[in-house]
Amino acid sequence: MAERHTYLQIHPNDNVLVALTDLSAGTAVNFNGIDLVLVDNVAAKHKFSLHEFNTGDEIFMYGVLVGKASQYIPQGGVITTENIKHASSDFHLGERKITWQQPDVSKYQGKTFMGFHRADGSVGTGNYWLVIPLVFCENRNINVLKEALSAKLGFAKPRGYENEVDSLVEMYQTGKSVEDILNADLQMTPAQHPTRKLFPNIDGIKFLNHELGCGGTKTDSDALCGLLAGYITHPNVAGATVLSLGCQHAQAGILRDEIAKRDPNFNKPLVMLEQQQLGTESRLLHEALKQTFAGLMQANQQSRQPAPLSKLCIGLECGGSDGFSGISANPALGYLSDMLVAMGGSIILAEFPELCGVEQELSDRCVDIPTADKFMHLMRTYNARAEADGSGFYANPSPGNIRDGLITDAIKSAGAAKKGGSSPVAAVLDYPEKVSKPGLNLLCTPGSDVESTTAEVGSGANIVLFTTGLGTPTGNPIAPVVKLSTNTKLYNRMPDIIDVDCGTIIDGLETIPQAAERILNYVIEVASGNIQPKAVVLGQDDFIPWKRGVSL
Template sequence: MIMDDKRFLKIDKHDNVVVALENFEGGQVTVDGATIEVKDPVNQKHKFLTQSLQKGEKIYMYGVPVGTANVDLAAGTTITTANVTHFADPISLENRKKHEWQPLDVAAWQDRTFMGYHRQDGKVGTANYWLFIPLVFCENRNLKVIEETLKSSLGYKKPNQYMQYAHDLIGGVDADQSPLQQRVFKNVDGIKFLYHDGGCGGTRADAETLLRLLAGYLHHPNVAGATVLSLGCQHAQIDWFKEIQKELYPTGDKPVIYLEQQIIQSEEKLIKTAISETIEQLKEVNKTGRQPAPLSKLVVGLECGGSDGFSGISANPAVGYASDLLVSLQAATILSEFPELNGVEQDVIDRCADDRVAEKFVRIQRAYEQQAKSVGSGFDMNPSPGNIKDGLITDAIKSAGAAKKGGRSLVTDVLDYTEPLTKPGLNLLCTPGNDVESTTGLAGSGANIILFTTGLGTPTGNPVAPVIKISSNTSLKERMSDIIDLDAGPITRGEKTIAEVGGEILEKIIAVASGESTKAMDLEQNDFILWKRGVSL
């Protein structure tokens, strides 16, 4: 990154735009030794041209083309959705270049461990949860009753901080806030409930996708076992669920309670049976405590949401550096959100470990893009109004910054949605850019911790995988400190390097993997949304 003037940043030497690091009213500036007249104000995080362009010429950022000029543009012009159109270079398997990457120096972490839960299949969890899984939305009401009962009786219920506030407003008596009960099972970190709207009423393909995703959660390293509730007449049958588990997780051997309401008949009996049998299993699960585990047992998901013009400069590359550290330690990372690889596909192809991996990426990416185009959409429509307002005016700009989360290591494998991770190193997982659908998919493929960068502020968590939130700017950290765990803002001010913040992220991962809570966990943000493989960007 090049900073001739600390008010502006040129990310790559090939770029013909610079990023405003603060609001700029306009005037003369010096970039690469040349004086440029900026006639109009430039908002923080937005970009202006360092050279004049004719209509149709390309705009470069992060060293790659990210758009074309709609009209002739003078040097110093702020680029906007009105004068720039998204552009991405075509991709080619035939011209795949060899990618050179050397593992980072990880001597400081080589012998480090985290305190995790060791599973029989060799995986290690960063938490120890019991999971309740409904095979159909008809069981959501029963799930709610069971959740209220078990969380209260077993010491997992948190006080509602707003109850007394509401009572004060209406002049009522003091709200009943019973003192927190100690957890009955010290080694069980919580009981989680996967509410969803699927399992019946949709296509059979939707039901299969749901069951594959639920299988990933049941066999997740952070899950000790599960209670599965079925109505009985839905598409997503218990026997089908068992078959899918055998296919995807043949070595899985966790305690699972299966209950079918139409066989048990009485709702009261179903609920009581679920509660009693679960408590008996929790007694056994509680016998397993945290033990040291090498960092190579970490599987870290890489996600962004509510991105801004600083995300690709600070938080995302810092996460990418942390990913490279983890890969250098023989751990696994998973980069999701395929629409946010639009514009950097060739770089991804070049980084694939072999032709098979590259071909699988292209096949899945092209099919997804064609599906979007078939309904009048496309990856170029991915940026949200919030993204655009904060400087991400084309999908290629957003993608080039988002891809920084994957660092520079080789891509060892490509996973389709619900496909379980099997290899260490950097993996790609096909998910939408939708925050919750993507984080849901990351956990479903085995991520036992998720890094989540944000520039605007996104209150997203996951039921089974701790989510660590990293802000791209310090202003967000100060405004929404209740959802942010780490701040990468010092990078944009030149106070810290990307490597320094990447090391801090790795230290935070180790702490959370050993039992430290995150802001999303404190707020009980247990978001779970199935991607039905329709068009979602």
């Protein structure tokens, strides 16, 4: 059990401390022989100065530059958006620093999960059929197929709010007032059980509507085809139905080329239909129904079999982050990441705007110079493009981030990068490239939660670990997304969307390695299909392709 403290210095070089609980002005603090008295009230998750700062003085957290004082800050003063501005160190090609201390994973030797083995050697944590439009013009037809297939085959997610609406309608019809309606105590009705699944070995049919495919740049449509190919070749996918209009930029031939690039021996059932070639909408939908049903019959023949943990490819994500993210849930994932890398598995660390300020460390950890050069080029190009459009990485923190202690992008980034642990960077990928090497992979994506999660899964993540300090209700259609709270208050307040509590680290109940092992054991159960994360139970099938412009 770790010891509970009321404040924390994250790195020996830091000149600010983090409040782990609400601290009142006048509180005496003694830290490493430094005596100070808090000048301001400091809310939990926020920072206060270990020394006084004059305008322009540099402020360090996690051992890196995270800002500069924009006005005088007294010793013991709270750090706010009014007295600090974003700043980060420049970066350059340095020496390779790829030696690392591997965690002891002996207790996991021989451990397996129950997954779906694919012909290309990958293993899925689920078995899904996809129905995809190549262009937004086909979204309506995709929705028609969803209405026709989901409920009849037993894949529809029950919502359970229809009875509540019936109650409101009855109140209205019996003359109840607006005030009566607003004060009504609606009781949640238990969800009705779905129809028994016709195909028990299939986890679901997923319909990936989007707004791209035509009307944009060729780069956008090519990237979309690459992303969709990543989903079709994904180990969690048994087969797919693709609807094309015919005249759009995102051509079926481009999609086939992208599939072959990712899996030259691709042999999954794949239905590709073009409306302008077939003629009537009715004919298109009839063919889609028949061929999809035949594909489902084939996909249902597969079943879960034991697989080594090295077949896990875990995407790391954070959203609705807070001032505890970088000291509880994120470093716990970092330790888990190192464990999986030591076992031969794959890790994806994305969200490049949230790596601002730690570029030097990550580039130094790249296994070779070309990999480091690629990472630095992508970071510089991305930020320059954002600045050209009147923004920049500095604008990444959201109002919620700022309210809960992440007041500069560099502070947010330094904590977010902790998810990547300490292992060497095996590869750097540009969206929508696919993971092809075990170890830590850096994937260029926005910091935007759903766009980044969508991209990580498209690159091969067969499970996603998502940390949040404020609460974020998102998921993915084909990869289970496990939500981890950075603080116990959130875990207790939003139990319907949070799976794992990492506030135990803040409360001194658990060390980071202990939390990491607990999370990994949970992941194994999720990967085996024994536990469904809340995002899966709720049917949070968020899918937003990144339109390659400025999205932070």
